[in-house]
Amino acid sequence: MDHAADPSHPRYRSLLMRHRLEVAAKKGMLADSAMIAHGRGEAYDYLLGETTIPSADVAAQVALKALMQAEHPVLSVNGNVVALAGDEMLKLADKIGCPLEVNIFYRTPERMDALLTDLNERKEQLGLDVDILGANPDAVIPGLKGPRAKCEAKGILQADAILVPLEDGDRCEALVAMGKTVIVIDLNPLSRSSQRGSITIVDELSRCLENMLKMETEALTSLDSYDHMQTLQDALNAIVGGMQNKFSEAKE
Amino acid sequence: MDHAADPSHPRYRSLLMRHRLEVAAKKGMLADSAMIAHGRGEAYDYLLGETTIPSADVAAQVALKALMQAEHPVLSVNGNVVALAGDEMLKLADKIGCPLEVNIFYRTPERMDALLTDLNERKEQLGLDVDILGANPDAVIPGLKGPRAKCEAKGILQADAILVPLEDGDRCEALVAMGKTVIVIDLNPLSRSSQRGSITIVDELSRCLENMLKMETEALTSLDSYDHMQTLQDALNAIVGGMQNKFSEAKE
Numbered sequence: 001m002d003h004a005a006d007p008s009h010p011r012y013r014s015l016l017m018r019h020r021l022e023v024a025a026k027k028g029m030l031a032d033s034a035m036i037a038h039g040r041g042e043a044y045d046y047l048l049g050e051t052t053i054p055s056a057d058v059a060a061q062v063a064l065k066a067l068m069q070a071e072h073p074v075l076s077v078n079g080n081v082v083a084l085a086g087d088e089m090l091k092l093a094d095k096i097g098c099p100l101e102v103n104i105f106y107r108t109p110e111r112m113d114a115l116l117t118d119l120n121e122r123k124e125q126l127g128l129d130v131d132i133l134g135a136n137p138d139a140v141i142p143g144l145k146g147p148r149a150k151c152e153a154k155g156i157l158q159a160d161a162i163l164v165p166l167e168d169g170d171r172c173e174a175l176v177a178m179g180k181t182v183i184v185i186d187l188n189p190l191s192r193s194s195q196r197g198s199i200t201i202v203d204e205l206s207r208c209l210e211n212m213l214k215m216e217t218e219a220l221t222s223l224d225s226y227d228h229m230q231t232l233q234d235a236l237n238a239i240v241g242g243m244q245n246k247f248s249e250a251k252e
Numbered sequence: 253m254d255h256a257a258d259p260s261h262p263r264y265r266s267l268l269m270r271h272r273l274e275v276a277a278k279k280g281m282l283a284d285s286a287m288i289a290h291g292r293g294e295a296y297d298y299l300l301g302e303t304t305i306p307s308a309d310v311a312a313q314v315a316l317k318a319l320m321q322a323e324h325p326v327l328s329v330n331g332n333v334v335a336l337a338g339d340e341m342l343k344l345a346d347k348i349g350c351p352l353e354v355n356i357f358y359r360t361p362e363r364m365d366a367l368l369t370d371l372n373e374r375k376e377q378l379g380l381d382v383d384i385l386g387a388n389p390d391a392v393i394p395g396l397k398g399p400r401a402k403c404e405a406k407g408i409l410q411a412d413a414i415l416v417p418l419e420d421g422d423r424c425e426a427l428v429a430m431g432k433t434v435i436v437i438d439l440n441p442l443s444r445s446s447q448r449g450s451i452t453i454v455d456e457l458s459r460c461l462e463n464m465l466k467m468e469t470e471a472l473t474s475l476d477s478y479d480h481m482q483t484l485q486d487a488l489n490a491i492v493g494g495m496q497n498k499f500s501e502a503k504e
Binding site: 018022032033037038040041042043044047188190229230236237240243245247 | 284285287289291294296298440481482489492495496
């Protein structure tokens, strides 16, 4: 782990996340494209200054409130999400009192087994009482084809609010089309998931979840004060802010 | 390969590059961090519009001219460079009439063997007469420690101009400190290599090399007309241009 063991190192979180992915890869939890997808996220986080920007904090509050007020909230997790923040997702499910469903794009029995085993071990270690769904898909998400459409009737199918971190654009759109409140966590404000989601939090996954886990649930900002397009534009502005006149200024 | 087999597909190059990395990974050519590094590059290329911007074209002309006019030009290649554009690097070495040196950050005998074998096979297939160095490191780059400092006396050590695509920041700085003209190809205009290089081309590697291979060597822009800081700022501006008022406009 080297640097990842020292929380005071400026790249601690970044190195820790890479370490978590390496461990997950060895357990067969990840898709082939997992590392490349993570690298893309790293680039956007670097541009954001590796910090939770104010609009992302507001979006996270709005998202948590929407999940707590929903009748059937569900947290959807894929390989990278379990690898990067499996514990935090379980703790969030426990805080909200809702199930967590393993739902992966490149679905194979081996990957599903690896993810469900890992989550159940984590749940045991954390001593939490959370329903972990995904093992018995008995429903499909309309508009999607093949194994990637599979879900559970008592989980994603009936959910009125769903958290989908690091989600594929097609699936995000299909869930929105079902009329659900779809909450996206994505570092790229220009991604299709970010744009099509109902509420989008442009933040690094583990940082966002730690933030949500600390929030007082009585004092959360509600959905009326959430402006989707402005939230995405704020994230772009945060990126742009660091780039304008960066080198021209140095010349003068 | 799926989509990567169809050059008319909008994501053809991106998918082709991923395919090349997968092949190289199976051959043991890549470092553990290769896929994450590639993902970061993908993010920046997406923000640049996956195109060669005018300032990158000028920088590429200046770079080619500097290499052709150097007394001892050398092209340095690492794992990702061989994987993504091994053929193009060999063709460029042939065009310039200079050696190519395998020089990797995480140096192991196994990786060096895999890379040298792959390059020699490519050279055979292309029917080119290019010196491939790296197998017999008999010198060190001052200021670097351990295996990552190793190089060849007749290659990198004596080079007056050196092309280092996708290079680590420490190594780039060490080469600059030796007084060499260091030419960087990097998609992140904010990286330490981009900033510290003598000439930086902010472009996707294979696209940049294909562009350089097509250039008429008589009509190249020379170093006097190259403004390093402005070149980096132009790349940032290209990224920023697509972000400002993107979502605010949509509201109006």
